[in-house]
Amino acid sequence: MKIIIVGAGEVGFHIASHLALENKDVVVIDSNSEAIRRVSDNLDVQTVTGSGSSPVILEEAGIKEAEIILAVTDKDETNMVASLVADILSPTTKKLARLRNADFDDFHVTFNKHAPHIDTLINPEIEVVKTIDRLMHMPGAVDVGEFADGRVKFVGIQLEKEASVTNFKLSGISSGTGIHLPLIAAIVRNDELIIPTGDDKLRAGDTLYFVSEDKKLPEAFAIFGKHAEPVKRVLIVGGGRIGFRLARHLEKQSVYTKIIEKDYNRCHMLADKLNKTIVLHGDGSDQELLREENIHDTDIIITLTNDEEINILISLLAKKMGVNKTITKISKFSYFPLMSMIGLEQIVNSRLSAINSILQHIRRGNVLSAISIKGDKAEVLEAVAMETSDIVDKPLKEISFPKGALITVIIHKNDIIIPSGSSMIKPGDRIIIFARKEAIPNIEKILAVKLEFF
Amino acid sequence: MNWRFIVKTIGMLIFYLGLSMLFPLICGLFYEDNSLIPLSKSLGITVFTGSVLFLFFRKARTESITHREGIAIVAIGWTAIGLFGALPFYLSCGFESWVDAFFESVSGFTTTGSSILTNIEGISKGLLFWRSFIQWLGGMGIIVLSIAILPFIGVGGMQLYKAEVPSPVPDRLKPRIRDTAMALWKVYILFSIAEVILLMIGKMDFYNALCHTFTTMPTGGFSTKNLSIAHYNSIYFDTIITIFMIFAGINFSLHYQMINGKPLSYWRDSECRFFLGVVMLLIVIVSFDIYGTVYKQIGEAFRFGAFQVVSIVTTTGYATADYEKWPAMSQSIILLCMFLGASAGSTGGGMKCLRIMLCLKYCYKEIFSLIHPHAVTHIKIGGKPVPEDIIRSVLGFFVLYMCLFGICSVLLAGMGVDLVTSFTAVASAIGNIGPGFGFVGPAENFAHIPAMGKWLLIWCMLLGRLEIFTVIILLVPEFWRK
Numbered sequence: 060m061k062i063i064i065v066g067a068g069e070v071g072f073h074i075a076s077h078l079a080l081e082n083k084d085v086v087v088i089d090s091n092s093e094a095i096r097r098v099s100d101n102l103d104v105q106t107v108t109g110s111g112s113s114p115v116i117l118e119e120a121g122i123k124e125a126e127i128i129l130a131v132t133d134k135d136e137t138n139m140v141a142s143l144v145a146d147i148l149s150p151t152t153k154k155l156a157r158l159r160n161a162d163f164d165d166f167h168v169t170f171n172k173h174a175p176h177i178d179t180l181i182n183p184e185i186e187v188v189k190t191i192d193r194l195m196h197m198p199g200a201v202d203v204g205e206f207a208d209g210r211v212k213f214v215g216i217q218l219e220k221e222a223s224v225t226n227f228k229l230s231g232i233s234s235g236t237g238i239h240l241p242l243i244a245a246i247v248r249n250d251e252l253i254i255p256t257g258d259d260k261l262r263a264g265d266t267l268y269f270v271s272e273d274k275k276l277p278e279a280f281a282i283f284g285k286h287a288e289p290v291k292r293v294l295i296v297g298g299g300r301i302g303f304r305l306a307r308h309l310e311k312q313s314v315y316t317k318i319i320e321k322d323y324n325r326c327h328m329l330a331d332k333l334n335k336t337i338v339l340h341g342d343g344s345d346q347e348l349l350r351e352e353n354i355h356d357t358d359i360i361i362t363l364t365n366d367e368e369i370n371i372l373i374s375l376l377a378k379k380m381g382v383n384k385t386i387t388k389i390s391k392f393s394y395f396p397l398m399s400m401i402g403l404e405q406i407v408n409s410r411l412s413a414i415n416s417i418l419q420h421i422r423r424g425n426v427l428s429a430i431s432i433k434g435d436k437a438e439v440l441e442a443v444a445m446e447t448s449d450i451v452d453k454p455l456k457e458i459s460f461p462k463g464a465l466i467t468v469i470i471h472k473n474d475i476i477i478p479s480g481s482s483m484i485k486p487g488d489r490i491i492i493f494a495r496k497e498a499i500p501n502i503e504k505i506l507a508v509k510l511e512f513f
Numbered sequence: 514m515n516w517r518f519i520v521k522t523i524g525m526l527i528f529y530l531g532l533s534m535l536f537p538l539i540c541g542l543f544y545e546d547n548s549l550i551p552l553s554k555s556l557g558i559t560v561f562t563g564s565v566l567f568l569f570f571r572k573a574r575t576e577s578i579t580h581r582e583g584i585a586i587v588a589i590g591w592t593a594i595g596l597f598g599a600l601p602f603y604l605s606c607g608f609e610s611w612v613d614a615f616f617e618s619v620s621g622f623t624t625t626g627s628s629i630l631t632n633i634e635g636i637s638k639g640l641l642f643w644r645s646f647i648q649w650l651g652g653m654g655i656i657v658l659s660i661a662i663l664p665f666i667g668v669g670g671m672q673l674y675k676a677e678v679p680s681p682v683p684d685r686l687k688p689r690i691r692d693t694a695m696a697l698w699k700v701y702i703l704f705s706i707a708e709v710i711l712l713m714i715g716k717m718d719f720y721n722a723l724c725h726t727f728t729t730m731p732t733g734g735f736s737t738k739n740l741s742i743a744h745y746n747s748i749y750f751d752t753i754i755t756i757f758m759i760f761a762g763i764n765f766s767l768h769y770q771m772i773n774g775k776p777l778s779y780w781r782d783s784e785c786r787f788f789l790g791v792v793m794l795l796i797v798i799v800s801f802d803i804y805g806t807v808y809k810q811i812g813e814a815f816r817f818g819a820f821q822v823v824s825i826v827t828t829t830g831y832a833t834a835d836y837e838k839w840p841a842m843s844q845s846i847i848l849l850c851m852f853l854g855a856s857a858g859s860t861g862g863g864m865k866c867l868r869i870m871l872c873l874k875y876c877y878k879e880i881f882s883l884i885h886p887h888a889v890t891h892i893k894i895g896g897k898p899v900p901e902d903i904i905r906s907v908l909g910f911f912v913l914y915m916c917l918f919g920i921c922s923v924l925l926a927g928m929g930v931d932l933v934t935s936f937t938a939v940a941s942a943i944g945n946i947g948p949g950f951g952f953v954g955p956a957e958n959f960a961h962i963p964a965m966g967k968w969l970l971i972w973c974m975l976l977g978r979l980e981i982f983t984v985i986i987l988l989v990p991e992f993w994r995k
Contacts (some may be wrong), residue, residue, distance in 0.1 A: 326889035331898045339887045348887055 652731015830947020
């Protein structure tokens with residue numbers, strides 16, 4: 060599979076690195092030779108220096124053989140033109156364009172319908188804001204994914220000592236405590252991902268990943284000793300694109316929001332566009348400012364500056380000053396294991412969000428949505444089971460399912476079924492699969508139409 | 514400054530003003546009253562003067578009008594029109610001196626509605642028609658009308674428009690200023706026709722319906738009856754006129770949008786919401802205040818309370834009741850209404866709701882930044898930030914308005930007018946309202962004000978109608994410097 064990425068910025072770089080690790084053929088185009096050098100030095104991908112909207116450059120990158128072109132430069136206009144030129148040169152290539160301008164938000168559907176040269180508009184920032192929103196409303200969740208139009212949630216939480224289910228074998232929990240656990244898809248222990256069997260024990264400090272119906276979610280949280288508190292007052296540190304989007308989103312939910320931004324001109328721009336949010340000019344790590352704004356009465360602080368180390372420090376500072384909940388934006392995967400050690404549970408990762416926003420489109424088969432879980436070690440996919448696929452019309456135990464993968468939910472018509480060995484997948488059902496990274500290529504094979512492999 | 518061109522333009526305005534005297538003349542002919550001679554005389558003088566000025570300077574040409582010339586044309590043009598509009602009054606009986614006629618004329622054109630007449634019904638119908646008609650002309654603006662229909666104001670339209678309609682936030686309905694002016698006048702005429710029809714449905718005769726419409730839509734306030742609207746003592750007329758006064762007090766660009774199929778624009782406009790909200794609130798307070806003390810029935814209290822509050826807040830100045838006999842709280846509210854005024858872009862006067870809103874928001878911003886010293890806040894109207902310079906000019910306007918109000922009140926009081934009368938007469942003149950309190954209350958008139966005081970009030974009325982800056986700028990030496 061050949062994929063062309065136009066723009067070697069933050070998002071382009073992360074997506075390229077993710078795809079390269081999956082053994083895809085990636086070509087990165089950027090006019091900035093500096094950025095190109097960073098890509099070619101670090102990643103196993105081909106690079107072309109030049110403008111992504113130039114037909115010559117696109118030909119050079121091999122647009123005709125490419126299955127997907129991803130336009131993620133900083134300029135919306137360039138992305139649109141690049142898609143247009145790519146469409147003229149190679150109509151069969153799937154074109155994804157990033158449009159960051161918030162004015163386009165309401166037009167995504169219109170564009171997907173009426174702009175024939177763009178197959179899908181993507182915007183990782185929307186993904187980040189959605190993730191933050193979900194984390195805000197789920198106490199102690201470290202990772203949240205939505206499937207089946209929000210009816211099924213895939214949640215990762217950290218297990219604490221006090222939780223009543225700790226130190227039980229999974230198979231013994233319902234008999235020992237009378238609690239019905241939701242289906243646990245994975246446990247991350249000491250930075251290692253385990254797909255548990257009945258013999259595995261839950262331990263304090265584990266990160267559990269489980270699937271649950273949306274309406275049963277509070278119940279599930281209660282089992283693990285977490286209780287939801289309404290979020291009324293929010294402090295955002297960093298008024299960049301994500302901070303601005305989040306503030307606007309919170310305004311709609313009538314959450315009392317404050318936003319701290321360092322750059323004075325940016326403050327004015329924010330004050331122009333935000334109506335209820337209080338825009339504060341200053342440094343988020345300035346204790347005086349935080350105290351002045353009654354930090355200890357804030358329900359949650361969300362640190363979104365571009366510097367992840369500063370985000371971590373501000374979150375820690377806020378915790379010390381009496382804020383219970385923090386959400387911290389970081390982009391390095393290597394920091395994940397550290398975060399729970401220093402007590403910051405809720406993390407958003409811009410890199411992961413970027414990948415999540417395109418993952419669905421690069422997976423073969425009829426994949427409806429796909430997310431990569433924390434640390435990029437595994438994926439959760441929602442897909443439609445095709446009639447020609449190997450997995451339909453057989454009890455699950457008879458299917459030779461790849462190792463390291465698990466069918467967690469079957470959605471038959473409107474019913475949400477947690478499968479057992481004897482469950483059967485009917486053609487047209489939607490299935491939610493949890494898979495280790497290594498198992499992804501095999502999963503793709505199973506999901507794809509058989510004919511493709513003849 | 515290109516004086517020749519300015520005089521030529523003003524000559525043109527005077528000429529057309531003379532022509533517009535044909536309407537009262539026709540009315541006079543129809544009723545065969547004694548207004549024929551003064552009207553035809555003034556028509557002759559006005560048309561003659563206008564044509565002489567125009568012909569004398571006919572060679573004056575200009576590429577474009579500067580900002581300064583625009584202001585000069587508007588300010589001097591309004592004064593000239595007031596002077597020539599006074600001719601029919603001066604030449605007929607009932608007006609003792611020149612200043613009285615001028616006062617009545619300016620009070621008409623500026624849509625103030627203060628009168629020096631003691632017995633209105635004693636005046637001939639043709640003249641009363643002229644008295645109402647000049648309010649209608651002045652309401653939407655003589656210059657706006659000229660831009661819309663006169664071919665010679667081409668390039669400089671924008672400068673003139675800005676000088677006559679100095680709304681804090683200008684809104685253009687159409688890309689071209691002439692089309693904008695035309696659209697505004699069309700809306701104005703449409704509403705006027707509607708009101709005439711509705712008044713006639715209530716069995717008011719055509720003449721009075723027309724005259725009252727001519728003074729409702731521009732929020733003028735002249736009536737053809739001694740007792741103003743109270744003469745009819747009809748719930749129907751009170752209701753219709755109250756509704757149309759409110760319409761006249763709303764930004765006309767919103768009416769335009771409504772006519773173009775966007776009735777929600779009233780609700781979306783924050784100034785309109787503010788205006789309607791304040792009016793409702795004041796009506797409720799005043800109605801409860803006068804219920805029991807003045808009126809025995811709640812319905813009656815509401816009817817007169819609503820009419821009077823709307824009449825003053827839209828700066829119309831009609832009367833159905835003598836509010837001076839009301840309790841003190843209602844009186845204070847009426848007094849405050851004089852300063853509040855209607856919406857920007859309406860035909861009403863006063864300080865305008867938009868300015869008051871901006872001032873209040875500015876005050877809140879100051880208080881807010883004491884609580885959050887690091888906060889960056891912008892003043893917004895309807896979700897859109899208002900540029901700093903507009904806020905500064907609004908604050909300047911507010912200060913200037915209050916200063917001029919203070920100075921003029923002191924001057925008027927210095928001429929031997931008592932305290933309440935002098936203060937409210939000036940407030941009423943600057944706000945283009947009509948009645949005041951004391952000896953200029955709704956049941957009184959302005960005849961007894963000394964001549965000097967009348968000159969002062971004439972100036973105040975022009976000041977209010979052209980929203981201060983256009984008039985006051987003529988007093989600044991810098992303006993005249995070459």
